[in-house]
Amino acid sequence: MAVRHETELYAPLKKFFEQQGYEIKGEVRSCDLVGVRGDGEPPLIVEMKKTFNLALLLQGVERLKLSPAVYLAVERCREKKGAASQRWGSLSHLCRRLGLGLVTVVFYKTKAPLVEVLAEPEAPAGPARGGGRRRERLLYEFHERSGDYNTGGSASVKLVTAYREKALRVAAALEAAEREAALAAAEGAAPVDGGGPIASAGPVRAPIVGALPKGVTPAELRRRSGVPAAAAILQNNYYGWFKRIVRGRYTLTADGSAALLEYAAVSVSQSVADRRSSAEKSNMQ
Known part of the structure; x- marks a missing residue:
């Protein structure tokens, strides 16, 4: 045949x-x-x-x-x-x-x-x-590359390159940080640089409108994603997934959210690898 x-x-x-x-x-x-x-x-x-x-x-x-x-x-x-x-x-x-x-x-x-x-x-x-x-x-x-996400012989299709993988890891970290910040705002806790909430002493006070920092810093995304070149990826914004809202702070665009869905298999696979790497480092310590 x-x-x-x-x-x-x-x-x-x-x-x-x-x-x-x-x-x-x-x-x-x-x-x-x-x-x-x-x-x-x-x-x-x-x-x-x-x-x-x-x-x-x-x-x-x-x-x-x-x-x-x-x-x-x-x-x-x-x-x-x-x-x-x-x-x-x-x-x-x-x-x-x-x-x-x-x-x-x-x-x-x-x-x-x-x-x-x-x-x-x-x-x-x-x-x-x-x-x-x-x-x-x-x-x-x-x-x-963390895995084999392309079929050899493909033409006129988007390839999952090492750079695209890293950009996806940064986008996933940014989405997670913004989700945690939104949850912290809803619960009335202060976020850590656009990240998770911290414990507050005494009773929880109502959040002050406009007091929460907007966006996430490149340093925080570098820490979360494990991508050393996170800052360069954010600044170059090759795929249009990121938006700088103020100096040194970024948010995820609609195209970025769509990319995380489109390349869900890549993102999930990389997240699992990151968790394994973190667990191994913890065991070594």
């Missing part, structure tokens, strides 16, 4: 390489699939297309500047009749000559897809040349 979109190749390829010990993430700095296995190994890069063509070949050669472990992945359709589908031996030989690997995926109606490696990438003799800075950026983006 022929696939309609190259994104359909991602799931079986991800599972296949995870079984080889790789941690896999999709759409990392324009690479369809990136895998990391061990500190000393070069990153795995896989570029996918529905069929083998010149564009895929050129893309693979370009990726060799980042890593010697580059595979081209295409569907191997058993029903397709044509010269290209019958010349896998020649295509494998071509990939080996260029230092590329070749992987095919066969889809069935009633059983799991079959992933087959037709050619392993063969690194050229001698030390790798160039691409060091780009490879560092690729690995930095990979490690800064």
Whole structure:
């Protein structure tokens, strides 16, 4: 059966390489699939297309500047009749000559897809040349992401990058701080820098209108979110999620609230990771 979109190749390829010990993430700095296995190994890069063509070949050669472990992945359709589908031996030989690997995926109606490696990438003799800075950026983006939220081969869709994740963490922290401040105001307690209430001595007094500080400071959001660059994210406001109401204080916009709903899975996952990290630090102390 022929696939309609190259994104359909991602799931079986991800599972296949995870079984080889790789941690896999999709759409990392324009690479369809990136895998990391061990500190000393070069990153795995896989570029996918529905069929083998010149564009895929050129893309693979370009990726060799980042890593010697580059595979081209295409569907191997058993029903397709044509010269290209019958010349896998020649295509494998071509990939080996260029230092590329070749992987095919066969889809069935009633059983799991079959992933087959037709050619392993063969690194050229001698030390790798160039691409060091780009490879560092690729690995930095990979490690800064908390999970795999993108499907490799996606086009014209919003990708969950490391920067977007951090902005979501800041937005979630801001929403929580404003919610706590509103609750404190309703209960008549004084908020802590836009955060939670503090215990008051004696009877609770009625809140004074206009006495509560508006917005949340970057320092408080940095503490709550665990994002060191929280201040820069607020000031740049790349996505339009934040609004500065007075000097040094920010509030969440309607777009920011909508983003937290749109990327709820990312936000929830990151919150769980933050809580685990905080618990581990407490246990160590």
